[in-house]
Each structure stands twice: as structure tokens, then as C-alpha cells.
Amino acid sequence: MGAMNDSLPLLAGARRHCRGTALGLTLHVVLLVCVLGQLVYLATRHRARVDATSDQLYSLTDSTRTLVGGLQKRLVIEAYLSPNADLPAQLRDTRAVLENFLDELVQLGNGKVVVQRFNPNDDKAVLDKCTRIGVKPIDAQNSSTTAVGVSRHWQGLRLVYGGGRQKVIEQVAPTVSFLAEAIVTPAIKEVVTETRRKLGFMEWPSAPGGQEAQGTGWEYVRTLPDVSKRYEFQNLKDAEGALIPAEIETLLLFRPTDVSDRQKYVIDQFLMRGGTVVLFADVADYGLNPNRQCLKVPMGFDAKDSQWKWQDQLLHYGLEQTNQIVADLQPQASQAQNPLTGGFEYLGVPVQMGLVRQVPYPYFFHALDVDWAQISDRLASASGRLDEEQAAYFKRTLRPGIDTDEFVFKAFKQFKRTPGFYWPCVLHLRSNGAEPTLPDGVIGRTLLWSSPLTIVEEPPQSLNALLGRDLQSQLAANQAFVQKLQQRIQSEPRRQVPLMLDLRGTFPSFFRGKDRPQKVSEQKEEQDRKKAEAEAQPDAGGAVAQEPDVGPPKPPEKTAGEAKTSVVAEPTPIAVASAPGRIVAFADSDFLRDDFARGAYRQLGGPHSLFGAAFFPMLLDWLSQDSDLVALQSRLPADRRITLVDDLGDGSQDRLAAEKKLRTTQSFLVTMNVVSPCLLVLILGFAVLFVRRSQKRRFLSSVEN
Amino acid sequence: MREISVIFRRELKSYFLSPIAYVFGVLFLGVLLYLATQRQIVDGQQASMQAFFGLLPVVFLFFLPGLTMRLWAEERRSGTIELLMTFPVRIGHLISGKFFAALAFLAVLLLFTIGLPVTLATYGSLDWAPVLGAYVASLLLAGAYLAVGMFWSSLTRDQIVALLLSLVSLLLLYAFGFPVVAEWIAGFLPTWAVDLLGGISPYKYFESIARGVFDTRDIVYYLCFCGFFLHANALVLNNRRLKG
Numbered sequence: 003m004g005a006m007n008d009s010l011p012l013l014a015g016a017r018r019h020c021r022g023t024a025l026g027l028t029l030h031v032v033l034l035v036c037v038l039g040q041l042v043y044l045a046t047r048h049r050a051r052v053d054a055t056s057d058q059l060y061s062l063t064d065s066t067r068t069l070v071g072g073l074q075k076r077l078v079i080e081a082y083l084s085p086n087a088d089l090p091a092q093l094r095d096t097r098a099v100l101e102n103f104l105d106e107l108v109q110l111g112n113g114k115v116v117v118q119r120f121n122p123n124d125d126k127a128v129l130d131k132c133t134r135i136g137v138k139p140i141d142a143q144n145s146s147t148t149a150v151g152v153s154r155h156w157q158g159l160r161l162v163y164g165g166g167r168q169k170v171i172e173q174v175a176p177t178v179s180f181l182a183e184a185i186v187t188p189a190i191k192e193v194v195t196e197t198r199r200k201l202g203f204m205e206w207p208s209a210p211g212g213q214e215a216q217g218t219g220w221e222y223v224r225t226l227p228d229v230s231k232r233y234e235f236q237n238l239k240d241a242e243g244a245l246i247p248a249e250i251e252t253l254l255l256f257r258p259t260d261v262s263d264r265q266k267y268v269i270d271q272f273l274m275r276g277g278t279v280v281l282f283a284d285v286a287d288y289g290l291n292p293n294r295q296c297l298k299v300p301m302g303f304d305a306k307d308s309q310w311k312w313q314d315q316l317l318h319y320g321l322e323q324t325n326q327i328v329a330d331l332q333p334q335a336s337q338a339q340n341p342l343t344g345g346f347e348y349l350g351v352p353v354q355m356g357l358v359r360q361v362p363y364p365y366f367f368h369a370l371d372v373d374w375a376q377i378s379d380r381l382a383s384a385s386g387r388l389d390e391e392q393a394a395y396f397k398r399t400l401r402p403g404i405d406t407d408e409f410v411f412k413a414f415k416q417f418k419r420t421p422g423f424y425w426p427c428v429l430h431l432r433s434n435g436a437e438p439t440l441p442d443g444v445i446g447r448t449l450l451w452s453s454p455l456t457i458v459e460e461p462p463q464s465l466n467a468l469l470g471r472d473l474q475s476q477l478a479a480n481q482a483f484v485q486k487l488q489q490r491i492q493s494e495p496r497r498q499v500p501l502m503l504d505l506r507g508t509f510p511s512f513f514r515g516k517d518r519p520q521k522v523s524e525q526k527e528e529q530d531r532k533k534a535e536a537e538a539q540p541d542a543g544g545a546v547a548q549e550p551d552v553g554p555p556k557p558p559e560k561t562a563g564e565a566k567t568s569v570v571a572e573p574t575p576i577a578v579a580s581a582p583g584r585i586v587a588f589a590d591s592d593f594l595r596d597d598f599a600r601g602a603y604r605q606l607g608g609p610h611s612l613f614g615a616a617f618f619p620m621l622l623d624w625l626s627q628d629s630d631l632v633a634l635q636s637r638l639p640a641d642r643r644i645t646l647v648d649d650l651g652d653g654s655q656d657r658l659a660a661e662k663k664l665r666t667t668q669s670f671l672v673t674m675n676v677v678s679p680c681l682l683v684l685i686l687g688f689a690v691l692f693v694r695r696s697q698k699r700r701f702l703s704s705v706e707n
Numbered sequence: 708m709r710e711i712s713v714i715f716r717r718e719l720k721s722y723f724l725s726p727i728a729y730v731f732g733v734l735f736l737g738v739l740l741y742l743a744t745q746r747q748i749v750d751g752q753q754a755s756m757q758a759f760f761g762l763l764p765v766v767f768l769f770f771l772p773g774l775t776m777r778l779w780a781e782e783r784r785s786g787t788i789e790l791l792m793t794f795p796v797r798i799g800h801l802i803s804g805k806f807f808a809a810l811a812f813l814a815v816l817l818l819f820t821i822g823l824p825v826t827l828a829t830y831g832s833l834d835w836a837p838v839l840g841a842y843v844a845s846l847l848l849a850g851a852y853l854a855v856g857m858f859w860s861s862l863t864r865d866q867i868v869a870l871l872l873s874l875v876s877l878l879l880l881y882a883f884g885f886p887v888v889a890e891w892i893a894g895f896l897p898t899w900a901v902d903l904l905g906g907i908s909p910y911k912y913f914e915s916i917a918r919g920v921f922d923t924r925d926i927v928y929y930l931c932f933c934g935f936f937l938h939a940n941a942l943v944l945n946n947r948r949l950k951g
Contacts, residue, residue: 027942034938038931042906045927054836055919086898094889642754644831671826672744679740679819680733687729694724 059180066187073114075164081119082137084155090142096175103182122156135160138172163193192231199626200249204239205256208287220256222596223618233622243521246272252625254280257591261312262305263519270512276581282591285325285427286461296465315512317432320440320505321587326428327461328499330367331491332453347422350607351476358607361480363467364487365425366609369450369501371418374400381454381496406449410624420450421613424592428458430500444507448500455491456499503587508579518575710796714804722812732816739766754831756824760841760917764910767852768881772873775856776866778805783864798944802937813849837919844916847929851909852877854936861943884908
């Protein structure tokens with residue numbers, strides 16, 4: 003008992019010790035949590051990050067940096083955001099992305115960017131303002147065990163630049179940072195662009211299949227939001243034939259046909275004063291009726307009473323346009339990149355339920371980002387035997403499909419192809435057969451080339467590849483159509499055809515030493531004058547007899563028309579360019595045509611020039627050297643599809659065989675990737691087991707011995 | 708440092724000498740690679756390891772507790788922990804040695820998956836930087852999971868209990884990183900608590916590194932996370948040593 007009594011203080015001490023230890027432990031853990039939590043918090047506030055992705059998808063682009071860094075006035079971003087805690091799951095992540103992006107903008111802006119946050123759910127005045135300026139709520143459905151309801155959330159922005167220009171982004175819910183940038187940065191660009199650049203254009207819309215001309219012009223690409231908010235277009239194909247106004251620096255010519263001498267003169271003089279002419283050329287106009295019968299519509303370059311030829315004028319500047327069209331038989335050139343979403347880009351046949359089966363049509367193709375010189379050996383191998391001389395020639399002469407590093411193609415290089423061309427024509431630099439023979443002071447280069455498997459021909463009357471009403475007959479007709487071309491290419495020389503050219507320099511005037519074509523009013527005036535002269539002819543003697551015989555003869559009185567002409571007197575024709583001009587020429591105009599770019603044939607299975615509409619704003623930015631948005635435009639996810647079956651062959655590969663091969667390759671790869679590592683681990687395990695056993699056996703035998 | 712190295716080598720060797728480790732390896736690789744190749748090569752046809760690294764946290768979730776359950780529980784069950792405690796090494800060294808050995812074993816297993824990115828790079832244009840980033844992120848995530856598993860293993864002598872505790876706690880931590888779960892718990896927890904739970908979920912940070920963005924925030928988070936659980940592990944063992 004005494005011993006027990008002795009041990010009591012000891013037990014009590016142990017309990018106290020335990021309590022002390024537990025308290026200490028708790029304090030220890032709490033302190034540790036605090037310290038580590040603080041560390042994480044500090045690391046969140048002061049972050050350093052490295053975006054290791056090759057396309058820098060998670061970093062702000064140079065576009066945003068340049069734009070925000072160069073702000074002259076204050077940019078206020080009014081963010082209308084409902085509280086984070088109220089947001090449904092699907093919006094919460096987008097809010098975090100948006101908030102991060104706005105924070106980055108503020109940091110980049112160095113005080114020039116201010117973000118003001120408003121909660122429309124809290125304040126009636128803010129809610130009214132939101133509705134008034136056009137910010138739209140996001141209605142999210144939420145359901146619980148007892149009820150289903152719709153909650154209203156706000157996530158919109160208004161950008162106000164310098165207290166004046168503004169732009170509202172109705173809703174913004176980016177899932178990743180580059181989407182936030184893709185939405186907000188162009189809006190910043192729009193709001194800081196105070197003057198729209200003026201561009202002139204002349205267009206000659208077609209009337210395919212005898213239809214009305216409406217819908218087959220080039221209005222769609224000119225009215226795209228990205229374009230119309232930053233560029234102002236002026237139609238300069240007026241009846242009078244006035245010279246191009248001085249403020250216009252770029253003139254777009256959409257498929258010149260029936261060009262009058264006066265129009266030729268206007269274009270020539272524009273070029274002489276240093277303007278940039280962008281030519282979208284074609285030599286044949288094919289109509290696409292609902293049956294997609296590609297029938298040639300007659301067209302001519304020159305107006306009826308034209309004295310000078312358009313082709314001669316182009317040749318004078320160093321650009322040769324022949325009356326031929328191009329077909330590219332390289333299978334990849336006429337295939338949509340994504341058969342599911344881009345199947346309409348070329349020619350397809352509706353199968354069922356809105357699905358389209360793409361069919362080859364070599365007259366619709368794009369330039370591929372392929373260095374064709376690298377496949378010289380294959381091109382020079384006929385029936386398995388390599389013609390080394392020819393291979394060496396191909397290596398020397400073949401050019402990459404996209405033969406430039408200009409930023410206009412930066413985005414397209416990621417897709418490894420350019421926009422599609424539709425029945426393009428032959429357009430190349432003037433040459434003597436071997437070397438370009440451009441005018442003195444002019445330099446030219448080809449930016450885009452077709453593949454070496456190209457056919458050049460006079461435009462046939464019909465290029466219909468889909469005869470018949472039902473699917474089978476259409477496919478059979480298409481196969482026959484393509485086979486015919488494939489047989490033809492066997493006897494054709496391997497050659498590439500330019501698809502885009504760029505000429506710069508001091509061009510010689512086509513009208514040097516020629517009579518200046520008159521304006522319509524001048525022509526009319528001259529006709530009136532001649533008529534008046536003809537009428538006055540019989541009374542000429544009497545009139546002279548009535549003239550007084552004193553003093554110097556009076557100058558003849560000017561007519562009202564003459565007086566008007568003298569007021570807006572035509573400047574003296576420029577015979578030698580006063581400033582370096584530029585011609586950018588495309589061998590096609592259809593890829594920007596309204597019906598193609600808008601997707602008028604989408605329901606029929608195409609074609610739909612998806613990339614054409616995307617290319618046009620980039621082209622304008624490139625021409626005006628406005629590279630602000632280029633980094634953003636080129637920020638497209640790179641094409642990372644795996645090609646398990648190589649179809650770069652002659653295009654005659656049977657689809658079923660290809661699919662079978664694809665399945666076999668897939669099975670092989672799956673087996674290889676799953677079984678091999680497991681087998682390796684097993685082998686390693688067995689190896690260790692055997693070594694251990696032998697070691698054990700040796701040990702036991704040594705012990706026994 | 709020398710002590711850590713000795714324990715590390717001993718532990719790693721024990722992994723490779725045990726047939727269970729090979730069975731674990733084959734199962735882990737088989738499940739992970741089968742699911743990943745189905746999604747990557749058959750369905751996706753993209754030269755990207757997103758599907759693989761998307762699966763990895765889930766596969767880790769179910770396999771890593773199996774790896775960590777025996778780390779301390781087995782020592783306690785077989786009575787070797789007392790022996791370990793008498794070694795002239797600090798508990799921190801013991802924990803670090805075991806932790807890094809488990810991590811190294813897992814790294815070796817992950818090395819066996821390198822065939823998949825190589826295949827994708829052969830047939831497509833694979834961006835290697837995010838792949839390497841994702842492997843680093845996988846190791847960090849594995850470290851976090853191992854630390855949690857080791858902590859639970861130190862608390863009990865029963866391996867199954869350790870396994871279940873690890874599994875449940877990791878599952879919860881993983882789930883808190885998902886907005887749907889966050890929204891659900893927001894129904895009965897205050898916002899700050901929801902944010903806190905979302906903030907401690909390792910999944911969010913894994914996703915960030917795995918896409919190829921190395922952020923000091925994510926790395927500091929993982930170091931702190933591992934540090935916390937390893938330290939808690941040390942406290943438990945130290946307490947036991949003091950109790951004798």
C-alpha cells in the first residue's frame with residue numbers, strides 16, 4: 003500500500019507529462035501548419051513560372067505584351083462578376099482563369115490598366131448598368147434533392163480606353179488562360195485602335211450558272227468583325243474611273259474581268275505612286291449549282307472596247323498570267339486536316355444524318371508545308387528504279403510548299419498547310435524559261451507553291467467529279483474522274499506551280515508613251531464636243547463672217563463641262579514610279595468568295611473555305627505590317643495527330659486496306675506498350691529470384707561443406 | 708546524410724528482392740498502360756500524354772497505399788521497429804531513407820512507361836517539355852501520396868487499416884480538388900473552409916505542372932505537403948520512442 007502511495011505522485015507526474023506532451027504536440031502541429039501554410043501563401047503571391055510547352059500556350063503572347071505595354075492612355079476594365087462563392091462548379095474554374103489573366107494585365111500595364119470589379123447581384127444600379135451596356139448574365143441550372151432551379155451569374159467585361167472608346171464583352175468564361183487572352187486581347191486592340199486603316203477594292207463578282215451575281219462577291223470577308231472594326235473598305239470601281247484617292251495605300255482586286263482601259267490606267271497610276279496592289283486572280287469562272295456540277299462560265303479579262311490587254315499589263319510589271327488552271331494530285335493537298343470538322347473544306351458527298359464522306363478532287367487543294375526537295379528520290383523513282391540525275395535536279399529545283407517565314411503564315415505553318423485554293427490559275431514571275439526577267443528595279447519571289455504532282459491545263463468546259471444521283475454512282479464517278487487525272491500525271495513532268503507571289507520595287511508604267519485612257523465624263527464630253535462640232539460645221543463660214551475685224555481674237559468660251567474638268571483636272575500621268583510599289587498576287591480568288599467563305603455549300607458536302615476567312619484578316623495585318631495580333635493568331639494548338647498509317651503514296655490506297663492496317667498497327671502498339679514493360683518487370687523479377695536462389699544454394703552448400 | 712543513404716539503399720534493395728514488388732509493378736504498369744494506350748492510341752490518336760497523366764493520379768490513389776501500408780506497420784507487426792529505434796540514427800533519417808526508397812522504386816516503375824511517349828513521338832509530333840514536366844509532377848504527387856501513406860502506416864500495426872486510412876484520406880484530398888465536389892461541400896461548409904480544402908488538394912497543383920508549366924507555387928506546395936506529413940510521421944515515431 004505504501005509502495006502504491008509512493009507511486010501515486012509518479013503516476014500523476016506521468017499523466018501531467020502526457021498532457022504536456024499532447025499539448026506540445028498539438029502546438030507543434032498547429033505551428034507547423036501555420037508556417038507551411040504561410041510558405042505556400044507566399045509562394046502563391048510571389049510566383050515564378052516557366053512555361054515549358056513548345057507553343058507557349060500558358061504564357062501571355064507578345065501580342066498582349068506589346069499592346070498593353072504600348073498603351074498611351076488609361077485602360078479601365080470594368081469587370082462585372084458575381085461573387086465567387088455563388089458560382090456553380092463549371093464557372094468557378096473559369097473565374098479563376100479570368101481573375102489570373104486580369105491580374106497579369108494589371109501587372110503588365112504599369113499603372114495604365116485598372117480593373118474595377120462590380121457585383122451586379124449586390125447593387126441594383128450596377129445591375130441596371132450591366133443590362134444597359136450589354137453585359138449578359140449566364141444562367142446555370144442547379145438541382146438539389148428537393149428542387150431544380152436556375153441561378154443567374156455575371157461574368158462580363160467592359161473596356162474603356164482613355165475615357166472614350168469602349169468595348170463590351172458580354173460573357174467571358176475561359177477555361178484556360180490562352181482562351182482568356184484570345185477573347186480579351188483582340189478587344190483591347192479594337193478599343194485602342196482609334197483610326198481604321200483605309201483600303202480600296204475593286205471586285206468583279208461572277209454569275210455562276212447564269213445565276214444572279216449576289217452572294218458570289220467578296221463582301222463576307224470584308225465584313226468579318228475582325229476586319230471591319232479595324233479596316234475601312236472603299237469601293238473604287240466607280241463608273242467614272244477616278245484615280246485612287248491619296249489616302250488609300252492598298253488596293254484589293256478581286257478577280258479582275260472585263261477590265262476597262264481606264265481601270266487599267268487607274269491601277270497603273272496607283273502602282274506608280276507607290277501603292278500596294280493585291281490581286282486575287284482567276285482565269286476561269288466555274289459555277290457550283292446545287293448538284294455541284296462544275297461548269298465553266300465564260301469570262302474575259304478585258305472589256306469589249308478595251309485597247310490594252312490586262313495580261314500584257316501584268317506581264318509588264320513582271321507577272322505572267324496564262325489561261326490555264328491547276329490541279330494538285332498530291333493526296334494530302336486535297337484532304338481536309340480533320341475529317342470530322344474540316345470535311346466540308348473540300349468536296350464531300352453527304353452520306354446520312356448530316357455526315358459527309360470526303361472525296362478527292364484535285365482542283366481544290368492547299369499548299370503544304372513540306373520541303374518537296376526532300377522527297378526528290380521518291381519523285382525520281384519510276385517503277386522502283388532511281389533516276390539519280392533527275393533526283394539531283396529535283397533536289398535543286400523543288401521548293402517548300404510554304405516558301406517563306408513571313409508572319410502571315412505563322413499560324414498556318416502549325417497546321418502544315420495554307421488556306422485551300424479552288425480551281426486556281428497559273429500565275430508566275432515573268433521569265434525567259436530559266437531565269438526570272440523582272441523589270442529593272444523590281445524584285446519578286448514566290449511565297450506559296452503547289453506540290454510537284456501538279457497538272458496544268460486549259461480550263462475544261464466541265465470539271466464535274468460527282469455524276470449521278472445516288473451515293474454509289476457519285477463515288478464511282480469521282481473515282482473515274484480522279485483515275486483519269488492520275489493516269490495523266492504519269493506522262494506529265496514533275497513541276498510546282500506558284501500560288502502566291504510578291505513583287506516589290508519601282509514598276510515601269512504600262513501606259514508610258516500611250517494615250518491616257520479618259521474618264522467616263524471626259525469620254526462623254528468629248529463625244530458631246532464632237533457632236534457639237536459636227537452640228538456646227540455647216541454654219542462655219544457665216545460665223546467667221548460675223549466676227550468683228552478689230553482687236554486681237556478672243557479665246558473661245560469654255561463650255562460648262564470644260565470648266566468642271568479644269569477644276570478637277572487629272573494629274574499628269576506618272577511614267578516612272580515615284581515610290582516603290584508592291585504587287586501581291588494570289589492564283590485564286592474563290593477561296594475568299596462569299597459563297598465559299600460563308601459555307602453556302604456546307605449542307606451539300608462542301609466546299610467551305612474555312613481557312614480562307616481566317617486568312618484574310620491575317621493578310622491585311624501583314625500588308626499593313628500590323629503585327630500586334632499575330633502572336634495571338636498563331637497561337638493555335640499545334641497539329642499533334644499521330645499518323646499510324648502513312649498515306650503519302652500515290653493516292654490509290656484502298657480505304658478498307660488502310661483501315662485494316664490502322665487497326666493492326668494500333669493493336670500492335672497497344673500490345674507493345676502494355677506487354678513489354680510488364681514482361682520486362684517480370685523478367686527482372688525472375689532474374690533476381692534465380693540469382694537469389696543460386697546464392698542461397700551456394701551459401702547452403704558452403705555451410706554444409 | 709550518410710545514414711539516410713544507408714537506409715535508402717537497404718530499403719530499395721528490399722523492394723527489388725521482394726517478389727511482391729514485382730507483382731505490384733506488373734499490376735501497376737499493366738492497368739496504367741492498358742487504360743492509357745486505349746485512350747491515347749486507339750481513341751485519341753493525339754501525340755499527347757494527357758490521357759496517361761490524367762489517369763496517373765487515380766491509379767496512384769489505389770496503388771500507392773498498397774506500397775506504403777507495410778512501411779511502418781510491417782515493422783511494428785514483426786517487432787523490428789524496436790530494433791530500428793535502437794539504431795544510432797535519428798528518426799528523421801529513418802523516415803527520409805524509407806520515403807526516398809519508396810519514391811525511387813516508383814520512379815523506376817515510371818521509367819518503364821517511357822515507351823509510350825517514345826511511340827507517340829515516333830508517329831506524331833510530341834511536345835516533350837510537358838511530358839517531362841508531367842513526370843516531375845508525377846513524382847511530386849507520388850511523394851505527397853507516399854508521405855500520407857507513411858503517416859497512416861506509422862499509426863497502426865495493421866496493414867489493412869493503414870491501407871484503408873490512406874485510401875480514404877487520399878481519396879478525399881483528391882476529390883476536394885474537383886469543382887463539383889467543392890460545390891457540393893459548399894452546401895454545408897463556409898466558403899473559407901471550401902477554399903481551404905480546395906487549396907490543400909494535391910490534384911490541382913499536379914494538373915498545373917503536368918501541362919508543362921513549372922510554377923514555384925506548385926513546387927513549394929508539394930514540398931510543404933510532403934514535409935508536413937513526414938514531420939507528423941516523425942512526431943508519431945518519436946512519441947513512441949519516448950514511450951519506450
